[in-house]
Amino acid sequence: MAPSKVLALAGGVGGAKLALGLARILPPERLTIVVNTGDDEEFHGLHVSPDLDTMTYTLSGWYNPETGWGVAGDSFETLAVLKRLGADAWFNLGDRDFAMHIRRTELLRSGMTLSQVTVELTGRLGIEHPIVPMSDQPVRTVLETDAGTLSMQEYFVKHRAGPEVRSIRYVGAEDAKPSPGFAEALESVDAIVFCPSNPHLSVAPILAVPGVSDAIAAHTGCRVAVSPIVGGDAVRGPAGKIMGELGAEVSAVGVAREYRGLCDVLVLDTQDAALSDAVAAVGITPAVTGTIMQTDEDKIALAQRVLQLVKTAE
Amino acid sequence: MAPSKVLALAGGVGGAKLALGLARILPPERLTIVVNTGDDEEFHGLHVSPDLDTMTYTLSGWYNPETGWGVAGDSFETLAVLKRLGADAWFNLGDRDFAMHIRRTELLRSGMTLSQVTVELTGRLGIEHPIVPMSDQPVRTVLETDAGTLSMQEYFVKHRAGPEVRSIRYVGAEDAKPSPGFAEALESVDAIVFCPSNPHLSVAPILAVPGVSDAIAAHTGCRVAVSPIVGGDAVRGPAGKIMGELGAEVSAVGVAREYRGLCDVLVLDTQDAALSDAVAAVGITPAVTGTIMQTDEDKIALAQRVLQLVKTAE
Numbered sequence: 112m113a114p115s116k117v118l119a120l121a122g123g124v125g126g127a128k129l130a131l132g133l134a135r136i137l138p139p140e141r142l143t144i145v146v147n148t149g150d151d152e153e154f155h156g157l158h159v160s161p162d163l164d165t166m167t168y169t170l171s172g173w174y175n176p177e178t179g180w181g182v183a184g185d186s187f188e189t190l191a192v193l194k195r196l197g198a199d200a201w202f203n204l205g206d207r208d209f210a211m212h213i214r215r216t217e218l219l220r221s222g223m224t225l226s227q228v229t230v231e232l233t234g235r236l237g238i239e240h241p242i243v244p245m246s247d248q249p250v251r252t253v254l255e256t257d258a259g260t261l262s263m264q265e266y267f268v269k270h271r272a273g274p275e276v277r278s279i280r281y282v283g284a285e286d287a288k289p290s291p292g293f294a295e296a297l298e299s300v301d302a303i304v305f306c307p308s309n310p311h312l313s314v315a316p317i318l319a320v321p322g323v324s325d326a327i328a329a330h331t332g333c334r335v336a337v338s339p340i341v342g343g344d345a346v347r348g349p350a351g352k353i354m355g356e357l358g359a360e361v362s363a364v365g366v367a368r369e370y371r372g373l374c375d376v377l378v379l380d381t382q383d384a385a386l387s388d389a390v391a392a393v394g395i396t397p398a399v400t401g402t403i404m405q406t407d408e409d410k411i412a413l414a415q416r417v418l419q420l421v422k423t424a425e
Numbered sequence: 426m427a428p429s430k431v432l433a434l435a436g437g438v439g440g441a442k443l444a445l446g447l448a449r450i451l452p453p454e455r456l457t458i459v460v461n462t463g464d465d466e467e468f469h470g471l472h473v474s475p476d477l478d479t480m481t482y483t484l485s486g487w488y489n490p491e492t493g494w495g496v497a498g499d500s501f502e503t504l505a506v507l508k509r510l511g512a513d514a515w516f517n518l519g520d521r522d523f524a525m526h527i528r529r530t531e532l533l534r535s536g537m538t539l540s541q542v543t544v545e546l547t548g549r550l551g552i553e554h555p556i557v558p559m560s561d562q563p564v565r566t567v568l569e570t571d572a573g574t575l576s577m578q579e580y581f582v583k584h585r586a587g588p589e590v591r592s593i594r595y596v597g598a599e600d601a602k603p604s605p606g607f608a609e610a611l612e613s614v615d616a617i618v619f620c621p622s623n624p625h626l627s628v629a630p631i632l633a634v635p636g637v638s639d640a641i642a643a644h645t646g647c648r649v650a651v652s653p654i655v656g657g658d659a660v661r662g663p664a665g666k667i668m669g670e671l672g673a674e675v676s677a678v679g680v681a682r683e684y685r686g687l688c689d690v691l692v693l694d695t696q697d698a699a700l701s702d703a704v705a706a707v708g709i710t711p712a713v714t715g716t717i718m719q720t721d722e723d724k725i726a727l728a729q730r731v732l733q734l735v736k737t738a739e
Binding site: 155156195196211 | 469470471499500502503504505506507509510511512519520521523524525527528530531534545546549550
């Protein structure tokens with residue numbers, strides 16, 4: 112039997128790709144997409160939620176596949192003038208993208224929670240599947256690096272993921288709670304999917320919210336992760352580099368170790384098939400399939416495979 | 426002798442035109458331009474100062490003469506998405522214009538006063554003459570009309586100045602103080618110029634700030650006003666309509682009555698030369714010249730004439 116309700120945990124680009132595949136298969140009432148907000152940061156006094164936006168733009172069809180961020184075809188007039196006005200404008204924000212941040216900030220200041228604001232914004236863009244922030248309280252991913260203490264966006268955008276990472280903290284996590292939609296999903300779903308997102312920068316902040324890790328560890332449904340590491344490096348972004356710097360093996364086996372006790376099945380790319388035994392040795396069932404998602408068909412095919420694995424495992 | 430230091434009081438478009446003329450003649454240390462902030466309003470959580478912006482764009486060369494507001498050649502991507510996101514977007518804001526409001530709001534939230542923010546923003550755009558808000562405290566022009574109670578922008582933009590005005594209040598004025606630059610100018614200048622701005626919507630809010638009207642009334646330097654009413658109506662905007670609805674004569678004579686006791690000389694347009702005696706009967710010296718400013722040469726010529734009048738009167 113296919114799972115009746117699925118919880119997908121996701122960060123930015125890679126996570127959004129699989130979430131799109133899942134959303135094309137499952138109706139809105141059978142899928143909850145919980146998104147990392149550890150990357151959120153205030154720019155120019157506006158609340159920017161990079162992963163929520165990437166997910167929102169991906170599911171609304173606004174996503175820019177060429178850049179990996181922002182809105183396709185966006186212009187940059189506002190940012191150009193902000194630079195002229197003396198603002199520190201190293202974080203790229205397009206004119207359409209700015210509208211999202213302006214509106215989000217206005218609604219947050221009016222007293223709405225980030226969850227409520229996200230329902231409003233995604234609904235306005237025609238998205239029917241629930242996109243849920245991991246928490247309505249601020250959790251900020253902070254990296255200790257050889258270039259000093261950096262926020263996630265400072266590390267990733269300003270420093271182009273160059274500095275060596277020594278440790279990562281999720282500031283505020285101890286005082287955060289899972290958002291209502293996340294808490295409800297943790298109790299009601301019968302399958303959990305770890306999208307192929309950065310284990311340390313995208314998934315770990317979600318797991319750092321009190322109660323989340325325990326709830327997933329105790330979950331009786333099937334839990335499937337898709338490795339973001341393929342062929343010895345991340346498909347995209349600094350996940351591989353960071354795993355190596357933190358002393359982990361940069362492979363699907365390293366990913367399996369990160370998710371030990373939290374996940375039942377790890378999907379490895381076909382080019383990593385030889386790692387199956389090593390993944391099994393960690394205590395996680397390996398499943399091999401193509402995981403590189405370029406077209407929407409790729410995303411749907413991987414989502415189909417993940418849902419089959421859930422079904423098989425039950 | 427030409428005045429050594431001039432204070433210009435201004436609202437939006439018409440006031441900015443004469444201020445530009447004055448700024449082309451007088452060096453920065455000899456001109457202070459005080460601008461109405463009664464039109465300020467928050468849109469999308471951002472602090473918009475329409476008259477400060479019109480003045481800033483005019484003096485920086487960014488002004489859009491075709492629309493009478495905003496930045497020439499601006500685009501409207503941000504606003505289009507804000508509408509899509511459910512924002513109430515009746516007030517036109519361009520993408521470059523948004524940068525001004527975003528930066529102003531950020532700096533205000535950081536604890537800077539509106540005066541300090543205006544120094545920063547105008548300086549970044551290369552403006553050397555001091556543009557000074559009338560007050561750092563909020564004063565809001567509120568109109569009682571046959572369509573209900575309206576803010577200045579609701580009246581002027583949303584309702585296109587259509588409703589009949591019954592009375593006007595300057596909410597917050599009693600708790601406001603002249604901004605430091607305004608207070609300093611009131612004490613140090615030897616001439617005051619009332620730019621051709623709307624007497625009720627642009628100049629009256631400035632005069633409503635406690636102490637301003639008394640300081641101008643007691644001022645010993647020469648005080649010259651330029652009539653915004655020419656040939657029985659405003660050169661631009663609803664000044665004539667409002668004067669009529671409030672029971673005033675819609676003419677330079679009506680303007681003279683508004684400024685009685687505050688000004689020594691009223692500049693009338695050549696087409697209103699016949700009103701000279703009636704203006705003199707109010708107790709203000711009439712001076713006739715061309716006041717329609719289309720080109721920059723027109724603006725400089727009128728500013729020259731105003732400065733000559735100051736000199737003559739001394």
